[in-house]
Amino acid sequence: MKEKINVFDYAEQLNKALPQGILLNTSGDKFNTMVIGWGQLGTLWNLPTYTVYVRQSRYTKPQLDKTKEFTISAPVSGKLDREVFRICGTQSGRDVDKEKAANLTLVAADEIQTPGIKEYPLTLECRVLYQQDQAPDSIPEEIRQRFYRNGTDEGDFHTAYIGQIVSAYIISED
Numbered sequence: 001m002k003e004k005i006n007v008f009d010y011a012e013q014l015n016k017a018l019p020q021g022i023l024l025n026t027s028g029d030k031f032n033t034m035v036i037g038w039g040q041l042g043t044l045w046n047l048p049t050y051t052v053y054v055r056q057s058r059y060t061k062p063q064l065d066k067t068k069e070f071t072i073s074a075p076v077s078g079k080l081d082r083e084v085f086r087i088c089g090t091q092s093g094r095d096v097d098k099e100k101a102a103n104l105t106l107v108a109a110d111e112i113q114t115p116g117i118k119e120y121p122l123t124l125e126c127r128v129l130y131q132q133d134q135a136p137d138s139i140p141e142e143i144r145q146r147f148y149r150n151g152t153d154e155g156d157f158h159t160a161y162i163g164q165i166v167s168a169y170i171i172s173e174d
Ligand SMILES: Cc1cc2nc3c(=O)[nH]c(=O)nc-3n(C[C@H](O)[C@H](O)[C@H](O)COP(=O)(O)O)c2cc1C
Pocket: 019, 020, 021, 032, 033, 034, 035, 036, 037, 038, 039, 053, 054, 055, 057, 058, 059, 060, 061, 085, 087, 088, 089, 090, 091, 092, 093, 094
């Protein structure tokens, strides 16, 4: 079952869960999920939005580019299970089916094709409203050195995807 919510009533829960990791789910070639630690709940063009930042090397990126939609799954309180955090925060959908590896139960969405996750019930369904690649020259040098160092695995930049929240709810047990 799904209990519809006003997403802004859950801003505190989302913002507190985010730095510890929440899940960004995509579909397209297959279901995939990855841990994110950066994002914003907000408003753009008078619409409720959730913005995510996806490094260009992630398997998640072509999925988003193809479907232009995603779901966000977060715990209502507490944080992700350790194994879920490890698998979804370090392994790529190119190599593993994270749904199986992390033992996640998918729940069909109402408005889009990308499911939510029963174990992380605070769910936002989002359609991409706008996306933008980071402009490297606009990033402060200190931040570039820290997050985008050439020649490392994490040398590539992020794309921001601003998703219009088209449905928000809490998945309950029955
Ligand atoms: C706490 C935490 C936060 C993360 N935040 C982000 C993020 O905001 N954006 C991003 O691109 N990767 C982030 N990552 C890294 C991805 O979760 C990780 O590279 C993942 O394996 C990518 O999966 P994919 O290749 O299936 O898309 C984070 C990882 C952790 C552990």
